[in-house]
Amino acid sequence: MNNDTGETLLNSHVAHICARSEGGPRWDPMMSEAENRSSSNLMPMCLEHAREIDVTPEHYPVDLLREWKRDQVAEHFKVQKAWPLTDDEAAQVIEASFQPDDYGIAIAAASSVTAAAxxxxxxxxxxxxxxxxxxxxxxxxxxMRIGVQRSMPRGWDAETGDLLPPAEPSHVETVPFAQNLELALRQSEEALLPLVATLVAELHAVRAAAPATRPWCDWVESIAGVVLRASGRWPGRPPEEDDDILGEAIAELLRSSAALSATWRGQPADQPPEPAAPSPQPTETETARLAREHSELLDRAxxxxxxxxRPFDPTLYAELVEAARFALNIPPLMSFLTVELGATARLTAKVARNADDATFExxxxxxxxxxxxxxxxxLARALMFVAREAQRAELEAKSRDQATHLLTTADWTEAEAWSTNRFHIRxxxxxxxxxxxDDEVRDRxxxxxxxxxELxxxxxxxxxxxSEQLDRDDFSRTVSIGVHVEEIPAWVPLQELTAEIRRRFPDLKASSRDDRPAHEDETQQLAAHILYIASLST
Known part of the structure; x- marks a missing residue:
């Protein structure tokens, strides 16, 4: 009752403990229709919390609500039914609970807007x-950085005499401080995450109760995400100081929240910004498409x-055999071990494992x-190993014979044999x-x-x-690929090879991988590495 006017205002709601219909909060498919409608499944709640237990049901499980109801009943009898309702008042509560009118919706919306603010x-x-x-x-x-700089004398440029910039701390000295900063940022973001989740839940309630406020709710939710992301970043390495990104995001969140409340009250309010046009998706190159489709095919196998x-799948096998031609040109790097030619051939053979003998041959x-x-x-070697695993000796022998024949009769006098198999020569x-x-191959x-x-x-x-250099922040991304020669197989005719290199490139100097002159092309770079290795063996 309003003490000033004597009017009565509805401040409660009859709530279902287990939802009235499937998909609702705490829905129990094993509960009968009669049980669902019975008083044991109903409990009175104030308007604000009747809404809250349904918006975030994960916080209010069935057992908790039933415990609340037992406490309500116990308290009611303890104070000797101190809250009398007339039949008419009870009818109002029931009508408002199960057939909400505009007034009830308005009360719920006001509660949700307040909770969101x-x-x-x-x-x-x-x-x-x-x-x-x-x-x-x-x-x-x-x-720490300033202390290190003060403890080390400044050098100067040998040509100009100008002082060089102060020395920076070593990586070993820097790591603990970098880790502390990263930990602090991560913990800050983790601390704010549940608060953002609560705000988003309240905004869902506001949208449901007052659909006209949706643009302002979207605005608030979007800026809450910006605040969360900004709390987990630092603009750079010290001496870089904090920037204004988080502060600006906080100010924008306050502005958007105030505008949402004002809009609900019907007062003048700032308008939400126009939704940003979606960024155009990068066009997939032909090479990227082929790589994606190749990876997807291997995943299917x-x-x-x-x-x-699993039974032999001839269609999938044929696709894999064709894909081997694409895998041929994937360089032998750790990042590509699951998709390169060897992996493709092994999966191809696995698909053929249970083919009958005639088909396998x-x-x-x-x-x-x-x-x-x-x-x-x-392919021949992969089929050999699969036949061996399946204890199919005749098929294993046939595969081995075919692989042996291919290797021992290959014509290495053709430049095409070297170039088309460039990643697989070794x-x-x-x-x-x-x-x-080794001697026979060396002689050939x-x-x-x-x-x-010309070979x-x-x-x-x-x-x-x-070799590859990976992104320090994203190990799934390769930054660069290095090409070099660090060891020479025993089957390489090193003497004849170095003699031809010196004849073709008379001015080329032997150099290790770390001494590569920037102006050399790839072939001369590798040739210099070979000369360096040859010099170590003499």
């Missing part, structure tokens, strides 16, 4: 307080590698006809040497180089080794 204020104050810890971590880092009971014959050599050999000739001997390569000096460049490139 409160949640926004909580987020703002917490963000301001949480920022103190990263500031202190950055300040400590800078104090991986179940055959996990179990040995046919697959071996077909694999041996593939071009270039690396594709055929990888394994191909290494396997050949394991079948024959030496004879080819002696007869056709020098493709041979050098075929001996290349590859």
């Amino acid at each position: 409160r949640a926004a204020g909580h987020l703002v104050e917490s963000a301001r307080q949480q920022r103190r810890v990263p500031r202190e971590a950055a300040a400590s880092w800078n104090v 991986r179940p055959w590698a996990r179990v040995d009971t 046919k697959l071996i014959d077909e694999a041996s006809t593939r071009q270039p050599l690396a594709v055929a050999v990888h 394994p191909l000739l290494g396997w050949t040497a394991s079948i024959q001997t 390569v030496a004879a080819a180089l002696s007869d056709r000096s 020098l460049e493709p041979i050098i490139v075929g001996l290349a080794q590859y």
